[in-house]
Amino acid sequence: MLKLGIIGTNWITQQFVEAAAASQKYELTSVYSRHEDTGKTFAEKNGGQVYTSLETFFKAGDFDVVYIASPNSLHAAQTIQALDAGKEVIVEKPLVSNPTEYAQVKDALAAHPELHVFEAARHIHEPNFRAIRKQLSEMSVINGATLTYMKYSSRFDNYLAGENPNVFTTTFSGGALQDLGVYVVYDAVAWFGKPNRVHYYTTPLRTGADGKGIAVLGYDDFDVTLNIGKNTNSYLPSEIYGLKDTIVMDNAAELKSVIYHASDGSTKRLSTEPAANPMLAEVDDFATVLNDPKNPDNMRHYQTWLHLSEIVNGVLYDLRRKASLVFPADK
Ligand SMILES: NC(=O)c1ccc[n+]([C@@H]2O[C@H](COP(=O)([O-])OP(=O)(O)OC[C@H]3O[C@@H](n4cnc5c(N)ncnc54)[C@H](OP(=O)(O)O)[C@@H]3O)[C@@H](O)[C@H]2O)c1
Incomplete structure (x- = not known):
């Protein structure tokens, strides 16, 4: 079971955690929200420990993979912060705002070659x-x-x-x-x-x-x-x-x-x-790679998605x- 942390508490995160639960491959353990109340409401419904500091979330949160569903301009920096904290990353589209940010994400990935970044382009997995x-x-x-x-x-x-x-x-x-x-x-x-x-x-x-x-x-x-x-x-x-x-x-x-x-x-x-849940195919695909990252088919799929994303x-x-x-x- 992959331990999951989430950033952003809007309806898309609700849909994602429902898909993750339906796949039976993830367990929500950590919720980041800027607001205690919003985080608590989300965690009461879905589970997980609430954090209101992003730094503490990454340092103390007990999770393997983070789903980032914040506004677009924050994706690249949060992805890099997650990689530096040793977390796998599923990040909403678009992963970056521009090629400079893409290069920064690639540098962070190169510094943590055991980790993965998945851009959540849900439909290509369907x-x-x-x-x-x-x-x-x-x-x-x-x-x-x-x-x-x-x-x-x-x-x-x-x-x-x-x-x-x-x-x-x-x-x-x-x-x-x-x-x-x-x-x-x-x-x-x-x-x-x-x-x-x-x-x-x-x-x-x-x-x-x-x-x-x-x-x-x-x-x-x-x-x-x-x-x-x-x-x-x-x-x-x-x-x-x-x-x-x-x-x-x-x-x-x-x-x-x-x-x-x-x-x-x-x-x-x-x-x-x-x-019924349009995010089910992607959460399944990402879990398949994360659960067996050295499998040649999984490595090929991951590289294809990353290349496409760039x-x-x-x-x-x-x-x-x-x-x-x-x-x-x-x-
Ligand atoms: N795959 C899909 O089908 C799909 C559908 C919709 C959206 N998306 C993607 O999901 C991402 C979020 O979209 P959204 O419409 O939900 O965005 P949003 O409502 O603007 O923000 C999403 C969450 O980020 C946090 N947030 C809001 N403003 C912020 C700020 N100024 N600084 C830091 N955090 C802030 C909020 O969570 P807290 O208040 O809890 O901190 C909020 O719930 C986008 O990248 C979008 O492209 C994907």
Whole structure:
């Protein structure tokens, strides 16, 4: 059983600890919150010892692996702090704000080669994601894709009321690209590789962060268009184009329904019913590696995820630069 510590007590951490419990591979032992009351409420429901000092949490907390679900701008520093304390790390996406931070995380990992850092890009661990990859390997030509992930954030109500929620600020490395765009950038990089060129056209918010945007990733023979947003809802399906054949997804990040439309007009369902908790596949995958880190398959999977994470974070940065989106973390 892996002993688990958590940073951040919002709903996503609740979903993560429920997935961890359902996997039967983790036991929550330590909870960090900036506020005693918030930490206690979380621990009363889920278990664990509460810490309100991050230093004490890492020094005294009895856990093997930490799940970091704080605002984006804190991920890199907290990951490095965790590695230096000898902890394995599962960190919410995006792992870093920019390539400088990625290099710092890599340095910290190199100093602790026995430890691992997993970026929690949940959907790439789901069976329906792998089913798409398998179908792509059987298609003779890829002619591009249009991938959409636009979901109205409940926090946009607060933004409209005059507040500046973390996720809509550059201070916390927020915005549509970092928060939701990361999923479709993961899709593109995992399915088609690193793009040769990128463009990003944004609808900026008063905070300077992007509320919505259209990204174009250029490859040798095709382009991939990404529609992303947090201030509106889109019900558009997403598509990957072959010649006469097409893969159609209900949603490029949630992947609940995936249908292959073959050249002859027939259709084949690629998706299976997703798990009730969308984080179950990733917590299972991470535990498999952590429980047997020297297993060659596990080492290969881990290196693949880490490599993918570095490319995705690099593409996010390149897209941001194209849109002149600067974060305080960049300075
Ligand atoms: N995988 C997914 O499906 C998914 C879904 C949603 C979010 N996420 C990711 O999860 C992370 C957290 O997102 P969120 O929307 O929950 O963020 P958030 O509400 O802004 O912050 C998350 C937690 O961090 C702590 N926190 C808040 N402001 C802070 C500050 N100024 N300094 C230090 N700690 C602070 C709070 O915990 P305490 O008050 O207890 O300290 C809070 O519960 C993000 O990286 C996001 O991308 C992932």
